Amino acid sequence: MTKLVYTYDEADPRDRKLLGGKGAGLVLMHKQGLPVPPGFTITTEACRLFYHQGEKLPEGLMDQVREAMAWLESKTGKKFGDPSNPLLVSVRSGAPVSMPGMMDTVLNLGINDEVVEGLARLSGDERFAYDVYRRFLQMFGTIVLGLDKKVFDDILEEVKAKRGIGSDAELTAEDLKYIVNRYKEILGERFPQDPWKQLELAIEAVFRSWNTPRAVYYRKANKITPDIADGTAVNVVAMVYGNMGFDSGTGVLFTRDPATGENKLYGEFLPNAQGEDVVAGIRTPKKIEDLKKERPDLYRQLYDMAKKLERVKKEVQDIEFTIERGKVYLLQTRNGKMTPLARVRT
16 A cells, blocks of 8 residues: 655655645754654645545545554654543645645644543643634534534624623633534534544545635646646644643744845734634734744744754745744744845845
């Protein structure tokens, strides 16, 4: 059977066509000793087989995924689906060529009615656990089941209006429990409590996002032919949580100013948030300079890592990061898009 799944220990970061851009970047950072949450990549070849077989996962793929998951459990010391010490994962797309916003990602996968209780006990924070569950149900509903995001947003807005609050971060544990129950009513029988079933459905959904009308149109418009990129990889990565309180957060940065080329970190971050909050524009992010004032230690770590990647890749980098309880993790790196002026100056 062809090898379709590579852990970050096994993969070769130069093999971008097989691992996709995101996978290759994660493997590169892992091999450079940078703090990347452990994970594995399901290759673009698996995506081609998925379409070749009428949108069915290749035979034996889930067996390879289970093996890689065992490796991931040994790396994290957590167990997938175990309420006493749960491992949750993100399932992210990653084509060989960057296609920003075109394909899908599911965060916090592996949570269910039992795991959410365990997460609350372990973190000592019930609000955090139900926030994670709420986010997962919404992403599963919209991305895996294809429901309209508005259905979920309306419930969220209704609760915030009732409480007279403006931001998701002000919701209490009780509010979030109520929202979770409403979301589960919408999903009904279609939502599997079994984490392995969740994972299988999410992998299929990410593969399917390769052929959504917007992704196909993007490839046509940007002349991305099959010999450049033929299928998306799927990255399954241990979750790190930017929504664990105000010593946590998430952000994006360039290793230089993409407009002027000035040699300084340029970007933004959101305290107590997860990745999709930055992209969705739910709250106003802070500038990366604010982090320098508030947490100079974290800023310094980010600066050193960013410059190391710039030296290794010999290009200005566009980096996604998460801070979990004061520890920095890098989630993605790719060559940054810049103005011609900035490129000359760099």
